Amino acid sequence: MISQKKLIVSHAPFLHNGSSITERSYHTMFALLPATLVGIYFYGLAAVSVVALSISSAMIWELLFKRVARRPVTIGDGNTALIGLIFGLLLPATMPWWVVIIGTFLAVVIGREIFGGIGANPFNPIMVAIAILIVSYPLKFNFDDMLTNYDFHFTILYPLGALKHFGAEQAANYNLLDLFLGKQVGGIGATCGLALVAGGLYLILRGFIRWEIALSFLIGITVTAECFHLANSARFAGPMIHLLSGYTLIAAFFLTTEDTTSPVNKVPMFLYGIIGGVMTILIRNIGDYVDGVVFAILFINCINPLLDKIRPKAIGKVA
Amino acid sequence: MKGKSFFGLIKPRVVYPPASNAQSNLKQMAPPGRATFLIRGGPLKQEQSPFHKDAAVKTGQKLAFDPEASGYAVSSISGTISDISPFIGDGGVNFTSITVDASKETVRDDAWEAAAETPALETAAAFLDALPGAPDLSKFLKPDHGIHTLVVLCADKDLLVGTQQQVLTARSEALKSGIRILKQIAGVEHLFVVLPKDRIQGYGSLGAEVRAVEQSYPSAFPRLVMKDVLDTVVPEEKTVEEMGVAFISAEAAASIGTAYDTKTLPTAKYVTVIGKNGNRTMVEADLGTPIRSILSALGESLNEKDRLILGGPMTGSAIYSDMYPVCPDTDAIMLQDQADIAMISDYPCINCGECIRICPVNIPINLLVRFLEAGSYDDAAMLYDLHSCVDCGLCSYVCVSKIPILQYIRLAKHELKRTQAAEATND
Numbered sequence: 140m141i142s143q144k145k146l147i148v149s150h151a152p153f154l155h156n157g158s159s160i161t162e163r164s165y166h167t168m169f170a171l172l173p174a175t176l177v178g179i180y181f182y183g184l185a186a187v188s189v190v191a192l193s194i195s196s197a198m199i200w201e202l203l204f205k206r207v208a209r210r211p212v213t214i215g216d217g218n219t220a221l222i223g224l225i226f227g228l229l230l231p232a233t234m235p236w237w238v239v240i241i242g243t244f245l246a247v248v249i250g251r252e253i254f255g256g257i258g259a260n261p262f263n264p265i266m267v268a269i270a271i272l273i274v275s276y277p278l279k280f281n282f283d284d285m286l287t288n289y290d291f292h293f294t295i296l297y298p299l300g301a302l303k304h305f306g307a308e309q310a311a312n313y314n315l316l317d318l319f320l321g322k323q324v325g326g327i328g329a330t331c332g333l334a335l336v337a338g339g340l341y342l343i344l345r346g347f348i349r350w351e352i353a354l355s356f357l358i359g360i361t362v363t364a365e366c367f368h369l370a371n372s373a374r375f376a377g378p379m380i381h382l383l384s385g386y387t388l389i390a391a392f393f394l395t396t397e398d399t400t401s402p403v404n405k406v407p408m409f410l411y412g413i414i415g416g417v418m419t420i421l422i423r424n425i426g427d428y429v430d431g432v433v434f435a436i437l438f439i440n441c442i443n444p445l446l447d448k449i450r451p452k453a454i455g456k457v458a
Numbered sequence: 459m460k461g462k463s464f465f466g467l468i469k470p471r472v473v474y475p476p477a478s479n480a481q482s483n484l485k486q487m488a489p490p491g492r493a494t495f496l497i498r499g500g501p502l503k504q505e506q507s508p509f510h511k512d513a514a515v516k517t518g519q520k521l522a523f524d525p526e527a528s529g530y531a532v533s534s535i536s537g538t539i540s541d542i543s544p545f546i547g548d549g550g551v552n553f554t555s556i557t558v559d560a561s562k563e564t565v566r567d568d569a570w571e572a573a574a575e576t577p578a579l580e581t582a583a584a585f586l587d588a589l590p591g592a593p594d595l596s597k598f599l600k601p602d603h604g605i606h607t608l609v610v611l612c613a614d615k616d617l618l619v620g621t622q623q624q625v626l627t628a629r630s631e632a633l634k635s636g637i638r639i640l641k642q643i644a645g646v647e648h649l650f651v652v653l654p655k656d657r658i659q660g661y662g663s664l665g666a667e668v669r670a671v672e673q674s675y676p677s678a679f680p681r682l683v684m685k686d687v688l689d690t691v692v693p694e695e696k697t698v699e700e701m702g703v704a705f706i707s708a709e710a711a712a713s714i715g716t717a718y719d720t721k722t723l724p725t726a727k728y729v730t731v732i733g734k735n736g737n738r739t740m741v742e743a744d745l746g747t748p749i750r751s752i753l754s755a756l757g758e759s760l761n762e763k764d765r766l767i768l769g770g771p772m773t774g775s776a777i778y779s780d781m782y783p784v785c786p787d788t789d790a791i792m793l794q795d796q797a798d799i800a801m802i803s804d805y806p807c808i809n810c811g812e813c814i815r816i817c818p819v820n821i822p823i824n825l826l827v828r829f830l831e832a833g834s835y836d837d838a839a840m841l842y843d844l845h846s847c848v849d850c851g852l853c854s855y856v857c858v859s860k861i862p863i864l865q866y867i868r869l870a871k872h873e874l875k876r877t878q879a880a881e882a883t884n885d
Contacts, residue, residue: 153794
C-alpha cells in the first residue's frame with residue numbers, strides 16, 4: 140500500500156480560519172492611524188520624529204535581543220512595531236530622543252523579552268516602560284512643561300494637572316467637545332477622543348479587542364469619578380473630564396485590552412476593567428500622580444491571573 | 459477553506475454547510491479491479507493465517523481470521539487473494555490488509571441468505587458489523603452492556619461531509635427497515651433518530667422518535683447530542699456507552715435494513731469527496747475501492763506534498779498513501795493542495811481567548827495548553843478539564859498563534875491512558 144507520491148501527513152484539524160498575530164498587530168496599528176494623524180496635525184514634525192524613532196528603535200531592540208539570545212527573529216509579526224507605536228503616542232511631542240530609546244528598550248526588552256517574549260509578559264510592556272520613565276524622569280512627563288513652546292488656540296494646560304493642582308473648578312475652563320476633538324495638551328496620540336473611539340470601535344467590531352474590557356474600564360472611571368464628585372464637588376471634578384483627558388481613552392481601547400495581560404472569561408473581563416477604572420480615579424484623585432492610568436493598569440495586570448480563575452465549569456467535569 | 463468572519467463581536471459559530479448541492483450529483487464508481495480490505499488484528503504469522511494467496515473469494519464473503527473474532531471484512535467483489543500484509547493504521551492500530559483481484563464473473567456468497575430469514579442479534583453481529591457505516595452490533599452481545607437507548611445519527615459529525623444526509627435522502631426506505639430491525643434485535647428501551655435541524659420536516663415516518671440537533675459544529679458529536687438532545691451530561695471519565703446510550707450512523711442502519719430486505723450484504727458506500735477547490739461530490743463506491751481510483755474517476759489530481767485526508771476537515775486523519783481503500787467508516791475523503799495546507803507554528807499562546815469563546819464544553823484552553831506544552835498531563839487532567847474535551851478541533855481552528863492544540867490534547871490523553879495502563883499492570 141505504498142504510494143510513489145510523498146503526501147503531507149499531520150494532525151487534525153486541517154483547516155484554520157486564517158487569523159494570525161501579524162493580522163492582529165497590523166489591524167491594531169491601522170486603528171491607531173487616526174489618532175496618530177491627529178497628533179501629527181497638532182504637533183507637526185516633532186510628533187513624526189518621536190513616533191518614527193519609537194517604532195524603529197523598538198524593532199531594533201527586538202532584533203538585537205533576539206540575536207543575542209539566539210532566538211528566532213519574529214519581528215515580522217508586528218507586535219514590536221505596535222508596542223513602539225503605542226509607546227510613541229503616549230509621549231509628549233518634544234520628548235528627547237534618548238528618552239524614547241531608553242523607553243523602547245524598557246518596553247521591548249525589560250517589559251517583554253526577558254519574560255520569554257510575546258505571550259509571556261506579566262505586565263503590559265508599554266506600561267512598564269512608561270512607569271519606569273515617569274518615576275525616573277518626572278519632568279519629561281509634565282506635559283505643560285514639555286509643550287510650553289507650542290502656541291495653540293486652546294487652553295494650554297494639561298487638564299488632569301490643572302484638576303490636581305487647582306481644584307475642580309478648573310474643569311469649567313475646558314469645553315468637553317474640544318477635549319473630545321483633541322484640542323488639549325497631552326501625549327501625541329492620546330488626546331483626540333474621536334479618533335481613539337473610532338479606532339477602538341473598529342477593533343471591537345472586528346473582534347480584535349474585547350468590548351467587555353473597554354466598556355467596563357470606562358464604566359469604572361465614570362462611576363468612581365461621579366462618587367468622588369458627589370462627595371466633594373469642590374475638590375473633585377465630574378467624570379466627563381476624566382473620560383476625555385489624560386490616557387483614559389487610549390488605555391480603554393489599546394492598553395487594558397492587550398491580549399497577554401488581560402483575562403479571557405466574561406466575568407473576569409468585567410472585573411478587570413472596572414477595577415482598572417476605579418484604580419485610575421483613586422490615583423488621580425487622592426494619589427500622588429497626575430494620571431493614574433499607568434499604575435492602575437500595572438495593578439490590574441498583577442491581579443489578572445487571579446481574576447481569570449473565575450471561569451465556567453467544563454461540561455462533564457464532576458469535581 | 460472557511461475563513462474568519464469579518465465581524466468578531468458576536469460569539470463565534472461554525473456552521474455545518476448544507477449538504478444539498480453535493481447530493482444532486484451522485485457519482486457511481488465502477489466496481490474496482492482490485493480491492494483491499496483491512497481487518498483489525500494481526501500481524502499474523504503465515505501458518506496462522508486462514509487465508510492464503512490465490513484463494514478464491516466470493517462477493518459478500520466474510521473475511522475473518524477467526525469466526526469468533528469481532529474484526530472482519532466483507533468482500534465487495536469476487537476474485538482471488540493476491541496479497542496479505544500487515545498494515546498499521548491511524549493511532550498505531552494493527553490491521554491486516556487483504557488484496558483481492560477481481561475475476562470476470564461474480565459469485566455471490568450465500569452464507570447470509572439463510573441467516574437473514576429470522577432477524578437475530580447473534581447472526582447480525584456475525585455478518586453485518588463490517589457493512590458500510592460500520593454498525594458494530596457486537597457491543598450488544600457483551601453481557602451487562604447496560605445500553606438502554608440507541609441513537610440513529612442522521613447528521614454528519616464533521617464539517618463539509620454530507621454522507622449521512624445522503625443516506626437520509628436516498629435510502630430512507632432502507633433506513634426505515636433498518637430502524638425496525640434494530641428495534642427488534644438490539645433490545646433497547648428507546649430508539650431516537652437525530653436529524654439536523656433544517657431537515658427535521660418529513661421524517662416522522664421513520665418509525666422512531668425524531669429529534670433535532672443544531673446546525674452549529676460540533677452539535678452532532680455524541681457527547682453533545684447527549685447533552686442537548688437527551689438532556690444527560692456525560693461525566694468526563696465515562697463514555698456515552700457507559701451511560702447506556704449507543705450511537706449508530708444512518709448509513710449503518712440503512713445497511714442493516716438492506717441486508718434483511720434483499721437478503722444480500724450491501725457493499726456500496728456513500729463517500730463525500732471534498733476536492734482541492736472545496737467542491738463536494740457524493741460518490742457511491744464499493745468497499746475496498748482504492749482511493750486513487752475514485753480520485754482519478756473524478757479528475758482530481760494528487761501531487762507530491764499534497765494532503766489526503768480520510769474523514770472531514772476537523773476530525774479526519776491524514777494518510778500517506780492513495781492506495782488506501784474505502785473502509786466501512788470512510789465517510790469522506792478530502793484533498794488539500796500543498797498551498798492550502800494550514801501551517802502550525804511554535805508561537806506561544808498570546809492569551810487572546812478565541813479558543814475559550816468557541817469551545818463547546820467550556821475548557822480553559824489558554825491555561826490547559828500551557829500545561830500540555832510543559833508535559834504536565836496530570837495537572838492538565840485534574841485542574842484544567844482535559845478529559846472533558848470532545849476532540850472537535852475548534853480551538854486549533856481559531857488559534858491566532860496556530861498552536862496545534864488538538865494534537866497536544868490527543869497526545870496528553872494518549873499518554874495518560876498509557877501510564878494508567880502501565881500502573882494498572884504494576885499493581
